[in-house]
Amino acid sequence: MTEKPFNFKDYIRPRFFPHIWCPGCGHGIVLGSLLRAVHELGLNKNEIVITSGIGCSSRISGYVDFHSLHTIHGRALTFATGVKLSKPGLKAIVPMGDGDALAIGGNHFIHAARRNIDITAIVMNNRIYGMTGGQFSPLSGSGKKATTAPYLTIDRDFDVVELAKSAGATFVARSTVFHANECKDILKKAISHKGFSVVEILTQCPTYYGRKNKEGDAIQMMEGYKTNTTRIGSKKLEKNPNLIQRGIFVENTEVPEYCKAYDEIIKTAMKGKA
């Protein structure tokens, strides 16, 4: 390879480091995978816009040296939609937490998926609201402990992949921070995909989720991702159907992308004029 070797310092704003995430938090690994994906795709830093909402995961927008917008809770996708429509040449990447994406921004999430606008949504699923003190989120699942559920949660959780699929996302994938390399490869494909891409990344919150639910420290939680997940349709899955599947679930290039379709409408409307 003749190109420059990867150095994350080319892609971050070092003045904000060390970052605010807790020791062992998986979000930093997602950040690393994202930077590697951007490097391997050979993208220019000025071609990318990172839009994020509120939460631990949303701090990513401050750490990367791309165009970045740190917006309001749950509405990162709507801001990204606006940016993308005005500057369709930019690559829009939206890192979100599970609560930001599916509780506060749940409606925006399904409608962005339905529209198939070319945005890469990264759902960093740590199954809890970390920044605000460990309240249970729509992805915590039933029978879990949280600061707002000291006697276990009742609510069932969303399956992000199934939700994104049924909402019409044209690229849906899942990975974990233990599989950081696979995570990078999936992010590369998601960023290159023309249309709405959803990548769910399971990441550990040792401070709240791990401690409350006796899942141990960051290392044990990462070991858990190794043992409790498997590739789509693997032999391990036949033996144990309860394993969480990883990989690319949907990759559909036939649905028209929103910005392109919008340009067509403009052309039709302007026919005979200018």
Place this chain on the structure above:
Amino acid sequence: MVKGKTIKHLIDKEWCKGCGICIHFCPKNVLEFDINEKAEAVRPEDCIACKLCELRCPDLAIQIIEDQEGENER
């Protein structure tokens, strides 16, 4: 050590928060905690430059620099 290569472990002790992920997942047991509970390469000669530590470091505190021996002379 990989033949014909020198491997350097750059660990930013200011950024490292001592979570121990790199130490636990290193296949060759190269890393250990130092007295301040930060990662340190204590057996760098065993390193095979798989870069799993760099890949999984949540604090972006580890960089593995590989140098092909004699690269600068050519």
